[in-house]
Each structure stands twice: as structure tokens, then as C-alpha cells.
Amino acid sequence: MASGGGGAVTAFTRGPGAFTAADEAKQRGVRRMKSIATAALVAMAVIFTLATWAEHAGAGSWAGYVAAAAEAGMVGALADWFAVTALFRRPLGLPIPHTAIIPTKKDQLGRSLGDFVGDNFLSSQVVRERLRRVGIGSRLGAWLAEPEHADRVTDELATALRGALTVLRDSDVQAVVGEAITRRANSQEIAPGLGTMLEKIVADGGHRRLVDLVCVRACEWLETHGDSVMEAVSGGAPGWTPRFVDRKVGDRVYRELLRFATEMRDMPDHPARGAVDRFLADFAQDLRADPATRERVERLKREVLGRAEVQELIDSAWSSVRAMIVAAAEDERSELRVRARTSLLSLGHRMSHDARLRGKVDSWLEGAAVYVVTTYRHEITGLITDTVAGWDAEQTSRKIEANIGRDLQFIRINGTVVGALAGLTIHTLAQLLGA
Incomplete structure (x- = not known):
């Protein structure tokens, strides 16, 4: 643009501070x-x-x-x-x-403008007073309490969630999740926790249902596969023993096994059940206090986590979770979106009628805003100064x-x-x- 009063601009300068x-x-x-x-x-x-x-x-x-x-x-x-x-x-x-x-004096004016903005607009007192006068908590509550506004926020959140999950690469997330799970598992010893949990299960008798199920299944299997038991016994007998002796021994072993399994199934106070209780109680104590047992558990844990099948399971778990979340975000009638909308409406009504909650929201927003302006005040004013300096x-x-x-x-x-x-x-x- 010409500097005089009658000059005309024939072209506009591009870049910061351009003449538009x-x-x-x-x-x-x-x-x-x-x-x-x-x-x-x-x-x-x-x-x-x-x-x-x-x-x-x-x-x-x-x-x-x-x-x-x-x-x-x-x-x-x-x-x-x-x-x-x-x-x-x-x-x-x-x-x-x-x-x-x-x-x-353009640069000096830019610095003065930055200082002016910092002193008069970015001070903690000014920010607090301004936000307090606005009453964001009350306005936000009244706004969210309207169903159409809750629907709009739900839609925007669903869109943002889908966008975020679309941008994220599965391989990156799987690597991060796998590393986090492995690092967390390796950093904490699991044996004492398992021992405490097993001890509580035994004390409450929670393991007895599992023992009952094993006994029932064992009886059913023995009743159905008697021939297999006798063949196994006969097959393991020496070659010089008579065949009828092998069959008799096999039949005796089968009947004893069936009797033992039936008694354990039908007798809650069977000595074998007591032995199982004592074994589990002793094992729980070893998990908590025995160094050798704890070391074996840790070694087994590391071996399991290091297996490719486990890592593939972690990867497939993320893929399944991601697909489930994306599908729920896209479906307007999904439980995720329905719950999100209900929660927003509930929050809006609570903020509209609960002065204590509004006070907490206002206090949180004031604190967050003050933290931002006090922490990044020089960066904000520096943006003004640097922008003017670049013109x-x-x-x-x-x-x-x-x-x-x-x-x-x-x-x-x-x-x-x-x-x-x-x-x-x-x-x-x-x-x-x-x-």
C-alpha cells in the first residue's frame, strides 16, 4: 500500500501481518x-x-x-x-x-503489548474473578440438562472416540499394552497375593465345589471307560505274568479306583478331602512364606509371559476391545452411548440444583485456568511478542x-x-x- 493519502494497493503482501x-x-x-x-x-x-x-x-x-x-x-x-x-x-x-x-519501535511495542496482556488479562486474580462472575458451573449444568444438548455432546464424544481409535495404529497400541502388562507383571511378585487369595478360598470352603465337580467327573469317566483302565493295567504288566492274572489285577485296580472316587463323591468328610484341604492350606502358606516356592512361581510367571501365545492373546484382546468400542460408538442405541447420555443428563440436573457441586466445578475450573495462565503466562505473552517481532x-x-x-x-x-x-x-x- 502506498504511504501517501492517494496511493492504491496493487498487491497484497503474503505472510504474517499480511495486508488483506x-x-x-x-x-x-x-x-x-x-x-x-x-x-x-x-x-x-x-x-x-x-x-x-x-x-x-x-x-x-x-x-x-x-x-x-x-x-x-x-x-x-x-x-x-x-x-x-x-x-x-x-x-x-x-x-x-x-x-x-x-x-x-515495533519490537518494543510488541513486548509492551505482551506485558500489558500478561499483567491485565493473565493474572490469577483477574482470571478467578472473571470466571466467578460467569458462573460456568451453573450455565454448564443448565445446558447439559437439555436432552438435545446431551445428545449433541454424546455424538461429539462418540465421533472423537471413533476418530482417536481410527488414528491409533493397532501395532503401536498392542506394543504399548503388551509392554505395560509385562513390565507391571514382572515388577510385582504374584506368589504372596496368590497365597493370600488361596488361603481365603480354603478358609471359606470355596474350593469344595471344584473338588465335588472333579469327583463327579472322575466317577462318570471311570464308569464309562472301565475297559481303558484295565487295558492300561494289563499293558503295563510284565510279559511273563499269565494273562488271567493281568485281567484280575486290572479288574481289582479298576474297582478300587471306582470305589475311591465314589466314596469321595458321596462322603463330604472323606479323609482324601481333608488331605486336599490340608494340601491347599499348606500350599497357600508356602506361596506366602517359602522362598523356594515363591521363586518357582515367579519363574513360571516369566515363562508364561514370554510365550508367543500369551503375547498374541494380549494383541487379540486389544483388537477385540477396539472393535467393540468402535461398534458401540457408532450405534446410537448401544449401551455405551445410552449410559453416556444418561450420565450427562444426570450431571446437568445435579449441577443445576446442587449448589455444592456447582461450587466444586467452578473451583476446579478456576484452579485449572489459573494453573494454565500462571504456568504458561510467559509462553502466551511470548507468542504475542514473537508474532509482532516477525512482522x-x-x-x-x-x-x-x-x-x-x-x-x-x-x-x-x-x-x-x-x-x-x-x-x-x-x-x-x-x-x-x-x-
């Missing part, structure tokens, strides 16, 4: 006001010339008053023209000190002039009018005092 089409429209308004202010100065000069000529020609005392007013108007117009012009450029191109303030000096000056120049031209017009009135007043007082 909107700025050009504003600059046209600035040029119109410049023309009016300059016309007022020219009018004062013409009036001064004519009034001075008339006074010397003997037109009367009125000409002196008009000349004094016009002269002071010119002085006021020129002074304000100099002041306004000195903000953006050097008047008449002369290297006068303290002119072209915006181009030469081109001349382009910045033109951009600022386009946005505030129109109001500044009113200063020139006001200076012309006020100067003329002041000159007329001073001339009148001088005449009165001289008389």
Missing part, C-alpha cells in the same frame, strides 16, 4: 478522511490569506478576528498532522527524532494505520477546529485587554 482485502477497504476510508482533514487545512490557509488581505485593505476589524482564527486553525492542523504522521512514518521524509514510531516493520505500520488511521484523521480535523476557536478566543482577549 479487508485492510484495503479500511485504508480507502482512511484516505477519504485524510482528504477531508487536508481540505480543512487548505481551507484555513485560504481563509487566512483572504482575511489578511482584507485586513490590510481596510475591510474592518472583523478581518483580524477571522485571520487570527484561521492562523491558529492552520497551526493546530499542522501540529496534529505532524503528530499523526510521526506514528507511521517520518514527516516529509526528514530524519526527525522520535518519528516513525511504529516501524522503528515486517513497514507492513505492520500500514496495517495498523489501516485499522486506526480513520479515527486519527478526526484528530487532525478536531485540531483544526479547536485551533481556530482557540486563536479566535486569544485574539478577542488580546483586543479586549488592549482596549
Whole structure:
């Protein structure tokens, strides 16, 4: 954009602080006001010339008053023209000190603006007072209590969840989850916990159902597979024993096994059941206190976690969970979305009617906002300072002039009018005092 009042912009500079089409429209308004202010100065000069000529020609005392007013108007117009012009450029191109303030002190102005914003907008007291006046908790509660708003938030959350799960690569998540599970499992000894849990199960008799199930299944299997038992016994007998002896021994072994399993099934106080109870109790105690047993459990744990099948199970678990969540997020009638919507409505109603909850929400939001502005205050103000520092000096000056120049031209017009009135007043007082 041309620096003078009548120049036109033929191209817009690209980059930070670029001169936009909107700025050009504003600059046209600035040029119109410049023309009016300059016309007022020219009018004062013409009036001064004519009034001075008339006074010397003997037109009367009125000409002196008009000349004094016009002269002071010119002085006021020129002074304000100099002041306004000195903000953006050097008047008449002369290297006068303290002119072209915006181009030469752009970086300093940026730092001052950053400090001003930090002191007056990013202080903890200002943030707290502003948020307290807004009453976010009350407004948020009333807003969430409306079903259509709860539906909207649910939809947005579902969209965000689907987007996040879509962006995440399964291999990355599986690697992280697998590493986290393995690291957590390796960092904690599981034997004492297992011992405590087993001890509680035995004390409560929770294992007896499992023993009952094993006894029932054993009896059923023996009743169905008697021939298999006898063949196994016969097959393990020496070759020199008679065949009928092997069958008799096999039959005896089978009957004893069946009798033993049946008695354990039908007798809750069977000695073998007591032996199982004692074994489990002793094993629970070993898990808690015996170093050798604990070491064997830890070694088994590491072996299990290191197996490829276990890692594949972890990977498939994440894939299943991911697919389940995506499907639930896409289905408007899924339990996940229904519960989310219900929870949002409930939260909205509670916040609308529970002053204590609103106070907690407001306090949390205030604390979070204060933490952000106090922790990142210098980064925020630094963004302003660095942004202004990155702008081109001349382009910045033109951009600022386009946005505030129109109001500044009113200063020139006001200076012309006020100067003329002041000159007329001073001339009148001088005449009165001289008389």
C-alpha cells in the first residue's frame, strides 16, 4: 500500500501481518478522511490569506478576528498532522527524532503489548474473578440438562472416540499394552497375593465345589471307560505274568479306583478331602512364606509371559476391545452411548440444583485456568511478542494505520477546529485587554 493519502494497493503482501482485502477497504476510508482533514487545512490557509488581505485593505476589524482564527486553525492542523504522521512514518521524509514510531519501535511495542496482556488479562486474580462472575458451573449444568444438548455432546464424544481409535495404529497400541502388562507383571511378585487369595478360598470352603465337580467327573469317566483302565493295567504288566492274572489285577485296580472316587463323591468328610484341604492350606502358606516356592512361581510367571501365545492373546484382546468400542460408538442405541447420555443428563440436573457441586466445578475450573495462565503466562505473552517481532516493520505500520488511521484523521480535523476557536478566543482577549 502506498504511504501517501492517494496511493492504491496493487498487491497484497503474503505472510504474517499480511495486508488483506479487508485492510484495503479500511485504508480507502482512511484516505477519504485524510482528504477531508487536508481540505480543512487548505481551507484555513485560504481563509487566512483572504482575511489578511482584507485586513490590510481596510475591510474592518472583523478581518483580524477571522485571520487570527484561521492562523491558529492552520497551526493546530499542522501540529496534529505532524503528530499523526510521526506514528507511521517520518514527516516529509526528514530524519526527525522520535518519528516513525511504529516501524522503528515495533519490537518494543510488541513486548509492551505482551506485558500489558500478561499483567491485565493473565493474572490469577483477574482470571478467578472473571470466571466467578460467569458462573460456568451453573450455565454448564443448565445446558447439559437439555436432552438435545446431551445428545449433541454424546455424538461429539462418540465421533472423537471413533476418530482417536481410527488414528491409533493397532501395532503401536498392542506394543504399548503388551509392554505395560509385562513390565507391571514382572515388577510385582504374584506368589504372596496368590497365597493370600488361596488361603481365603480354603478358609471359606470355596474350593469344595471344584473338588465335588472333579469327583463327579472322575466317577462318570471311570464308569464309562472301565475297559481303558484295565487295558492300561494289563499293558503295563510284565510279559511273563499269565494273562488271567493281568485281567484280575486290572479288574481289582479298576474297582478300587471306582470305589475311591465314589466314596469321595458321596462322603463330604472323606479323609482324601481333608488331605486336599490340608494340601491347599499348606500350599497357600508356602506361596506366602517359602522362598523356594515363591521363586518357582515367579519363574513360571516369566515363562508364561514370554510365550508367543500369551503375547498374541494380549494383541487379540486389544483388537477385540477396539472393535467393540468402535461398534458401540457408532450405534446410537448401544449401551455405551445410552449410559453416556444418561450420565450427562444426570450431571446437568445435579449441577443445576446442587449448589455444592456447582461450587466444586467452578473451583476446579478456576484452579485449572489459573494453573494454565500462571504456568504458561510467559509462553502466551511470548507468542504475542514473537508474532509482532516477525512482522515486517513497514507492513505492520500500514496495517495498523489501516485499522486506526480513520479515527486519527478526526484528530487532525478536531485540531483544526479547536485551533481556530482557540486563536479566535486569544485574539478577542488580546483586543479586549488592549482596549
